[in-house]
Amino acid sequence: MxxxxxxxxxxxxxxxxxxxxxxxxxxxxxxxxxxxxxxxxxxxxxxxxxxxxxxxxxxxxxxxxxxxxxxxxxxxxxxxxxxxxxxxxxxxxxxxxxxxxxxxxxxxxxxxxxxxxxxxxxxxxxxxxxxxxxxxxxxxxxxxxxxxxIDDATRERLLALVDDAVLVSAAGELADVEHSVTARFPTRSATLDAAFNKTAVYSFRAPLQAGALLGGADADAVRIVGDAGGSLGLAFQLVDDLIGAFGTAEQTGRDIAPDLRETKRTPLVAWARESAGKSRVDETLAAARTGPIAVRAAQRVLEQSGARERVTDLVIDLLDEARGASRHPALPERAGALLRLVADGIEGRIP
Structure with a gap:
């Protein structure tokens, strides 16, 4: 990438x-x-x-x-x-x-x-x-x-980026674990927040901003690449969710549909529960761990609910946000090209 x-x-x-x-x-x-x-x-x-x-x-x-x-x-x-x-x-x-x-x-x-x-x-x-x-x-x-x-002022700003990355990621991990063990299913908004916090900040936003700071970017440019990084990071995690439900064994690195077999409570599943009915989705996903036939049944429910399409559409919207930011006049052309390169790479992973 x-x-x-x-x-x-x-x-x-x-x-x-x-x-x-x-x-x-x-x-x-x-x-x-x-x-x-x-x-x-x-x-x-x-x-x-x-x-x-x-x-x-x-x-x-x-x-x-x-x-x-x-x-x-x-x-x-x-x-x-x-x-x-x-x-x-x-x-x-x-x-x-x-x-x-x-x-x-x-x-x-x-x-x-x-x-x-x-x-x-x-x-x-x-x-x-x-x-x-x-x-x-x-x-x-x-x-x-x-x-x-580096000079002390830059070090202080970098430490603040890493501090934010650690705390936000920990908050996302805790929310993700809490969502997996409680009887109450999280809202779609809560699953999206957890997905963003777990991945977007430390994997995309903070690294892009750190490199920009070290490269002498001004405050506006650092903010713009950070916002774009947040969009890219959430898109990346949502594509991971799609791969975990619909990806090939090569994409997952293990069996197909590991997220369905493990009944993970992702934004994809939350969207399906809103559209197709909670009981039908819950029953089908609960059976997914029993074997490939049940996995395929769960995939059909997610498809028919429109959840796969909605998550894919959100991914494209997020990538378009990053591509739009890449053309901001505050960014040098090389920085804009980098954001577009990353966006294209994420889009290419969509199953």
Whole structure:
């Protein structure tokens, strides 16, 4: 989606931050050394588009010849921030695998079993390791911003962006978990708020604004790319919801319709309940976990309700908002082109 994702200097910056964690961890005992290695493993294999957004936005405002040292540090901070959220999310969801291999919690469950722990003890150690790993990654993300070679005023603004990203994302995660466990189904507005908070701020708005700040953008330009980033981020999450219900196995990276099998309460489902009747949608989705025939029945209900079309229309509207913002006179052409490139990439993911 973003050419900067292939920049070797970007990967060197991220890997350098992870190497520092590993080096410090190995000096604090074998168990903590293993945690450092697990943290580094958690950051491998991702698309790294958040730090790429930082670098692309920086280049768009500062120009190709600007010194990227500070931007690389901030970009690495956003990748570590993302990894922290992923690790904590796995603990919240009681997941022990990611991308087909044990995650941090899973690795430490295995370590505990190898040392003679029972299943309960292994779960305790695994969860503790996951929580601590996420905490360390959050600390390292803030440390990278604090130590970046920038002036104090810029550092203060960047810290405010990261602070907002952490708090808003945590609010979105809590709302998402609450929606999944309570008897009362959330409103469509509440599911949209949770979707925005979980993804849009830390994945799109803040990285774009961080790169713009580092590139010397003025307040108007920073605001415009931030608003566009919010639209792009919500569109991205809604496309993920569509993929989770209608995407191919290649798109989901696992079985088709994982969100339907797990009865996730997404804006897509909330829209269907408004249109097709709560009881029919709830009954069909409750059965979706039983197998592929029931999954297809649930997909038909969502289609017939018009929910898929409405979510797709909202995605297109959000992307058009970002494309409109991209042509604002306060933005340099390279910044506008970046916003349009990201919008096109998101649209291309719609199943």
């Amino acid at each position: 973003i050419p900067a994702a292939h920049d070797p200097d970007l990967h060197i910056a991220i890997d350098g931050a992870l190497a520092r964690i590993c080096e410090r961890a190995h000096g604090l005992g074998p168990a903590f050394g293993a945690l450092g290695e697990a943290i580094a493993g958690a950051a491998r294999g991702g698309k790294r588009f958040r730090p790429a957004l930082v670098m692309a936005s920086f280049s768009a405002f500062a120009g190709a010849d600007a010194d990227p040292s500070a931007a690389l540090s901030i970009a690495a901070a956003f990748e570590l921030l993302h990894t922290a959220f992923v690790v904590h999310d796995d603990v919240i969801d009681h997941d022990t695998m990611r991308r087909g291999v044990p995650n941090v919690a899973g690795a430490f469950r295995r370590r505990a079993v190898a040392d003679g722990a029972d299943a309960e003890g292994a779960a305790v150690l695994g969860d503790a390791a996951g929580i601590l790993a996420g905490d360390i990654l959050l600390h390292e993300a803030f440390r990278l911003v604090a130590m970046a070679p």
